[in-house]
Amino acid sequence: MPPEESFQLNCPIPLTDYPRVLLAHGGGGRLTKDLIDKIFLTSFNNEALMNRHDASLVKVGDLWTAFTTDSYVVKPLFFPGGDIGTLAVNGTVNDLAMAGARPLALSAGFILEEGLPMETVSKVADSMRKSALAVGVPIVTGDTKVVDKGKCDGLFVNTSGIGLVESPTPIGPSGIAAGDVIILSGDLGRHGIAVMASREGLEFETTVESDCAPLWEPIHRLIQAGVPLHCLRDLTRGGLSSALNEISSASGFSMEVEEEKILIPGAVEAACEILGLDPLYVANEGRFVAFVPEASASQALSLLRSMPLTKDACLIGKVNNGKPPMVFLKSRMGSNRVLDMLSGEQLPRIC
Amino acid sequence: MPPEESFQLNCPIPLTDYPRVLLAHGGGGRLTKDLIDKIFLTSFNNEALMNRHDASLVKVGDLWTAFTTDSYVVKPLFFPGGDIGTLAVNGTVNDLAMAGARPLALSAGFILEEGLPMETVSKVADSMRKSALAVGVPIVTGDTKVVDKGKCDGLFVNTSGIGLVESPTPIGPSGIAAGDVIILSGDLGRHGIAVMASREGLEFETTVESDCAPLWEPIHRLIQAGVPLHCLRDLTRGGLSSALNEISSASGFSMEVEEEKILIPGAVEAACEILGLDPLYVANEGRFVAFVPEASASQALSLLRSMPLTKDACLIGKVNNGKPPMVFLKSRMGSNRVLDMLSGEQLPRIC
Numbered sequence: 001m002p003p004e005e006s007f008q009l010n011c012p013i014p015l016t017d018y019p020r021v022l023l024a025h026g027g028g029g030r031l032t033k034d035l036i037d038k039i040f041l042t043s044f045n046n047e048a049l050m051n052r053h054d055a056s057l058v059k060v061g062d063l064w065t066a067f068t069t070d071s072y073v074v075k076p077l078f079f080p081g082g083d084i085g086t087l088a089v090n091g092t093v094n095d096l097a098m099a100g101a102r103p104l105a106l107s108a109g110f111i112l113e114e115g116l117p118m119e120t121v122s123k124v125a126d127s128m129r130k131s132a133l134a135v136g137v138p139i140v141t142g143d144t145k146v147v148d149k150g151k152c153d154g155l156f157v158n159t160s161g162i163g164l165v166e167s168p169t170p171i172g173p174s175g176i177a178a179g180d181v182i183i184l185s186g187d188l189g190r191h192g193i194a195v196m197a198s199r200e201g202l203e204f205e206t207t208v209e210s211d212c213a214p215l216w217e218p219i220h221r222l223i224q225a226g227v228p229l230h231c232l233r234d235l236t237r238g239g240l241s242s243a244l245n246e247i248s249s250a251s252g253f254s255m256e257v258e259e260e261k262i263l264i265p266g267a268v269e270a271a272c273e274i275l276g277l278d279p280l281y282v283a284n285e286g287r288f289v290a291f292v293p294e295a296s297a298s299q300a301l302s303l304l305r306s307m308p309l310t311k312d313a314c315l316i317g318k319v320n321n322g323k324p325p326m327v328f329l330k331s332r333m334g335s336n337r338v339l340d341m342l343s344g345e346q347l348p349r350i351c
Numbered sequence: 352m353p354p355e356e357s358f359q360l361n362c363p364i365p366l367t368d369y370p371r372v373l374l375a376h377g378g379g380g381r382l383t384k385d386l387i388d389k390i391f392l393t394s395f396n397n398e399a400l401m402n403r404h405d406a407s408l409v410k411v412g413d414l415w416t417a418f419t420t421d422s423y424v425v426k427p428l429f430f431p432g433g434d435i436g437t438l439a440v441n442g443t444v445n446d447l448a449m450a451g452a453r454p455l456a457l458s459a460g461f462i463l464e465e466g467l468p469m470e471t472v473s474k475v476a477d478s479m480r481k482s483a484l485a486v487g488v489p490i491v492t493g494d495t496k497v498v499d500k501g502k503c504d505g506l507f508v509n510t511s512g513i514g515l516v517e518s519p520t521p522i523g524p525s526g527i528a529a530g531d532v533i534i535l536s537g538d539l540g541r542h543g544i545a546v547m548a549s550r551e552g553l554e555f556e557t558t559v560e561s562d563c564a565p566l567w568e569p570i571h572r573l574i575q576a577g578v579p580l581h582c583l584r585d586l587t588r589g590g591l592s593s594a595l596n597e598i599s600s601a602s603g604f605s606m607e608v609e610e611e612k613i614l615i616p617g618a619v620e621a622a623c624e625i626l627g628l629d630p631l632y633v634a635n636e637g638r639f640v641a642f643v644p645e646a647s648a649s650q651a652l653s654l655l656r657s658m659p660l661t662k663d664a665c666l667i668g669k670v671n672n673g674k675p676p677m678v679f680l681k682s683r684m685g686s687n688r689v690l691d692m693l694s695g696e697q698l699p700r701i702c
Contacts, residue, residue: 017469019469020467021472024497027497040476043473044479058455061411067458105399116372117371118368128395140399143509148700152507
């Protein structure tokens, strides 16, 4: 039994085997982990996969490359601040960046529904072009499949990517040490709320735009500056809470974060209140956490704050000496509570 | 205007712009080419993509790697001789092999429909495991998305792959020379007919099994033996005819093949007659054509015939001196006809 399962403090769904796939199996939380652990990791068992990082490392000659894949099923295809094309390119670029790897090449696999307006395909391809151009990574190979009307939801995209690892040390949960500080790169919750509002036709006073953005540049700058990056993780499905829980579970370390240090835009906070969502579980597509030694914290922070994309970077917490692996949130009121992994599905089809 | 478009001898669908996606845009024939040319190649314009090979070459340090992606939407998921899992692993392994590359690592991206029996997911994962094990390639990274019931057709898989190029010379249409011979690695049509029969519940006297198989071993042996491989192509969507037409168009060479040299199993021939299909356009998942210099033909043939998978390898034709790029079929009766690219869609969702 993995250690964190002894602490099912707020899990309303029992962790037994499910006979059928639920939406929550794709939510990035506990059920996704369950599906991956029980079926995919068991079947595909190998060292690279077991690292449980966003990208896996593959040795080519003397060099380490990072390799990653993501399918995108976001609904709707277009939302304030981006679309499925920007998401697909940036998402894969970000998975490579989280392994400290410079993106070298991307692939694009399309599944199209019969009857989809060709203009939609063009628009998505154009977004992918622009996003790839912004990072300087070519889309070198692709595939197109068409399924009968009603057999997919307009358009799904898969992007896979190869990157060249530039970090001098391996980045991942196993690199974490007691006393490491946790830096959050910016505000939270904008992607999830932008997609949700767009899907449901909700209007707030200010339009919330997705934070979808490529993260290689800030990571590259941190590597160049010699900041020891112990672990990196982008905060996609399941948000900050799921990311921290995954890292805590994989590293074996307990950690704590302070609520008042975590920046939530007012419009996101308001939307979350209306929709009954917790912003700490809402997906982001241009935010990450970095685990670095305390001695490098101020260097990392000042570097990140000098870039527009990460100007709101903040030290939000630290890795404890103690075990077992759990994530604690110190609330604004000063109380401590366990921040658990998402059990069900807050926002399906967010990426 | 690409050269081959001046020879639309049997194209029932005009090649104008389509306002909406048709099933034929995924058929591997003329409309797929049209979609790729007009939208994806235009958007993603770069040298690697323009090579129009199954896999693209990406330089890592001093070494060339091959990188490829394919999404699988085959219906039904399970068919005689394989399933979507075997197909996904072998298909990507084969795209790497066609670039002369040893498979190094695969990714697996799943899109699951809410309500899909978990047993189905397990079975597919297990098939992928076995197929990957048979080739000795690890599945190192993955992704799982779940979409609402009715928004995909059970399960779609994307596999991408990285390979290390072991061929000493580049393999692709630009390597073809006048006088090259065309070797076909085995019989044709079994995959398409197996899937079609299984989908439609057709029963023939003998069950036709898919030819789905990994092609790296025969290619590896040809490379080791020093056979100059000018061009390789596996005969998937659109079958032999579409593959030859693509290569003819990309290389600029005219070529001719002899019908009587092309082995079609009796059961496939019978099924094609009943279903009104031309076996030369039916998809295969374990067959390839190799373009080699005439002087190496007998060496290549005897090597291929010594392996069970390619025991029926046969020299089926040659590359002509003449242009324009067209493919001619010398029929059993001795007459010559143009073998054109598939215009519509013979068998949707075959892979």
